[in-house]
Amino acid sequence: MKIENINHVAVIGTGMIGASMAALFTGNGYSTTMLAFSEQGLERGSRLYDTCFGDLIDKNLVTKDQAERCRKLLRFTFDYSDIADADIIFECVAEKLDVKLCVYENINANCKQFRALASTTSALSADDLAEGMTANRDKLVVAHPYNPPHLVPFVEVVKSKFTKDEAAKTAYEVLESAGRKVIIMQRCAPGFVANRLQHALLREAIHIIEEGLAEPRDIDKALMYSFMPRYTSVGLFEHQDAAGLDLVKSIEDYLLPTLCNGCAAPDYINKLVAENNLGMKTGKGVYEWPEEAKEDFRCRAAAPYLRYFNWDIPSE
Ligand SMILES: NC(=O)c1ccc[n+]([C@@H]2O[C@H](COP(=O)([O-])OP(=O)(O)OC[C@H]3O[C@@H](n4cnc5c(N)ncnc54)[C@H](O)[C@@H]3O)[C@@H](O)[C@H]2O)c1
Numbered sequence: 001m002k003i004e005n006i007n008h009v010a011v012i013g014t015g016m017i018g019a020s021m022a023a024l025f026t027g028n029g030y031s032t033t034m035l036a037f038s039e040q041g042l043e044r045g046s047r048l049y050d051t052c053f054g055d056l057i058d059k060n061l062v063t064k065d066q067a068e069r070c071r072k073l074l075r076f077t078f079d080y081s082d083i084a085d086a087d088i089i090f091e092c093v094a095e096k097l098d099v100k101l102c103v104y105e106n107i108n109a110n111c112k113q114f115r116a117l118a119s120t121t122s123a124l125s126a127d128d129l130a131e132g133m134t135a136n137r138d139k140l141v142v143a144h145p146y147n148p149p150h151l152v153p154f155v156e157v158v159k160s161k162f163t164k165d166e167a168a169k170t171a172y173e174v175l176e177s178a179g180r181k182v183i184i185m186q187r188c189a190p191g192f193v194a195n196r197l198q199h200a201l202l203r204e205a206i207h208i209i210e211e212g213l214a215e216p217r218d219i220d221k222a223l224m225y226s227f228m229p230r231y232t233s234v235g236l237f238e239h240q241d242a243a244g245l246d247l248v249k250s251i252e253d254y255l256l257p258t259l260c261n262g263c264a265a266p267d268y269i270n271k272l273v274a275e276n277n278l279g280m281k282t283g284k285g286v287y288e289w290p291e292e293a294k295e296d297f298r299c300r301a302a303a304p305y306l307r308y309f310n311w312d313i314p315s316e
Helices: 016-027 039-058 064-071 097-110 126-131 165-177 194-210 216-225 236-243 245-258 267-274 291-306
Strands: 009-012 032-035 074-077 088-091 116-119 140-145 154-159 181-185
Touching (some): 016 064, 016 140, 039 074, 097 126, 116 165, 165 181, 194 216, 236 245
Parallel strands (some): 009 088, 154 181
Antiparallel strands (some): 140 154
C-alpha cells in the first residue's frame, strides 16, 4: 500500500527500465514524474509506459479504466526543477558511470528534499557511484531490479560505505509498498546477490557441456523439471533444512571437488562469441532463433511472473 509521506516519485530516464518503473509506481498510486533528455526520449518513454499497461490489459490483470487512472498520475518533464520536491528519485539512465554522475550533479543542484536516490544500475558499484558524487552521498543506494521491474518482484537494494540506514530504509519501504520483494545488501559485491547465484549455476551448466556429460537441451530440461519449480515456493535453505544438513554435508564433501571453479568466461562461450553466434540478436547462439521461437520465448519468460501481480491500483 502507498506510503503516506511519499508524495512524489521521480524517475530519471525514459528507457526500458525507467518506463517500467514509472508503470510500477503509478500502478501503485504514486504521483510520478519521468525526466527525459530529448523529445525522442520522451516519446519512447511514453510508448514503453503504454505498452506495459497494454500488456497488463491484454492479460486481464488491469482494466482500461484502471490504466487511465494510473496514467493521470504520470507527468513528463525535461526540467530538473519539476522534480525539486521529489521524495525519492530512481535513476534509470544508461549504464555509464559518467552519465549517471552528471545526472546526480543535476539532482544535487535542483532537488532539495529527496530522502533516497536509487540507481537501477545492473553492475556499477554503489561505492563507485557515491564516491563520484559531490553531495548527498549518504542518500545514494543501488536498487537493482530485474527486467521488467513492473512484473518481476525482486529488487536488491545495495548500500555504499556512505549510505545512511534511513536512505536504504526509504528505498526498501517504497519498493515494498509497490509490491516488490526487496532485500538490503549491507555492502556492494559484483553481481549483487541474484546474479552471483545465476552465474554460479551457469558456470557449472557450461562445465557439464564441456565435460561431455549432457547437451544444453538436457541441462535445460533438468533445470525446468527438477529443482527450479520448487524454488518459486520454498527457499534454498528451507529445502536444505528439510533434506537434513548431515546429508548436505556428505554430498558437498563428495561433489564440490568435481565442480567448476573457473574464474573467466569458459571456452564454450568464447568460441560462440568469436563466431558471432551471440544468441537471439544474431539468430543463433547456443540454440537457433527463428522469429516464431523469439516470440514464444518472450511469452514463456513473462508467464511465471504474472502470478505475482499484486499492485494496489488507485481506486480514484
Ligand atoms: N535492461 C535491463 O534488462 C536492465 C535490468 C536491470 C537494470 N538495468 C539498468 O537500468 C538502467 C537503464 O537501462 P535501460 O535498459 O532502461 O536502458 P535504455 O537504453 O532503455 O534507457 C537509457 C536511458 O538513459 C538516457 N540517457 C541519458 N543520458 C544519456 C546518455 N548520455 N547516453 C545514453 N543514454 C542516456 C536515455 O535517454 C534513456 O532514457 C541501466 O543502468 C541498466 O544497467 C537494465
